[in-house]
Amino acid sequence: MYDYYFTFRSVTAALGAARALERAGVPSATVRTPKELRHKGCGYSLRVREELLPEAGQALEAAGASYQKLYRRADNGSWQEVPA
């Protein structure tokens, strides 16, 4: 089972996206972006469980909430970028 991380440029953007997921009934956690995923330093991400990824993607798109990148975290802790 994987966790997926949508990264955002600011906490404002992340919280806006979290609201969109909440409205769509998709649980997520707003967390600091892990160091390995940072683009230019600090940022925030939404962590979503694998089985909810399709609904999460649709809800963000419907809300016009643009994330920077999407990553998958494997059980061994490695990261893989998921193409849009």
Next chain:
Amino acid sequence: MIYFDSAATTFQKPLTVQNAVLRAMRTCASVGRGGHAAAMAAAETVYQCRLMAAELFDAEPEQVVFTMNATHALNTAIFSVLSPGARVVISGFEHNAVTRPLHALRAQIGVAGKKLFDAEDTLRDFARAIERKPDAVICTHVSNVFGYVLPVERIAALCREKNIPFILDASQSAGTLPLSLRQTGARFIAMPGHKGLYGPQGTGVLLCADGGKPLLFGGTGSNSEDQAMPDFLPDRLEAGTHNVCGLAGLTEGMRFVRKQTPSSILRHEQALLAQVKQEFRGQENLRLFAGEGQAGVLSFCVDNVDCEEAAQALAQEGVAVRAGLHCAPLAHTSAGTADTGTVRVSFSAFNTPYEVRRFAQLCKKLFPM
């Protein structure tokens, strides 16, 4: 105390505002500075305020920038749009929060619309001035001295036609008159949080159509490895720690306004203003500055009494009003009161007809004909 100085700041705040400030002080740390519970509580608190402002003023949450006050917001807007020596058109009723930054920029200032309570004259004057293609137009929505409501929607439309950046000073209108960032097409709309929005002092809002130049540089909790300020809103214009407790209060202030509705608050204030006019009828030593469509602000002069002395006499009787030039010497020049100043009364949702009656009785006692 009878508090009639809400054009400076609304002194009486809803209890929900006070409770929210206290709650934030107990639960919130800094926005964007961590992932722990207190940092995230702060982030949620500030985001809630952003969301509320965006809904109230028809903007996107990321277009809502928090400032210390309206002056800070106006300075950010003015320094974003204008370069030194730029040509700008302003109304004859602008506050020093507009004129002082323009003087600091050595801007070439054209003044349009100097006649009180004459919207058509104001509009004609602006139309003529805009034909000369200034670098920007800045206009107050409501005169902080006289309550004159300027025709800003139509001035904004003229600016849109000519593609001239328009900055709206909504210091006296936010919370009582309709305001839409989207519909006006304004580049910026500046407002305080502590007046008609019933938030705490030290809060202000700048609505930004698209970007802006920072006045302050520093930490934003984003793009930390980059020494340039972020190129996205709101972070670009929000360096340093937010006034989280103040913004928690501002959220509740805006919730109060939304519940009461801006139009009903305006009607209430206008009814009190009409009552003042009625109470002062026949009091020929009092000169009222009143006109059509006036917002809840009224200036007056007392024959042969210095305005500061008149205000002081009222203060000693427990009535809070403001006298002098109200940080708006240009407005007094336009109205012909630059030498004398005026006494100003300004209302909020918390004032009552009883207070107006008591105020009128005191005026008649203190300033007999």
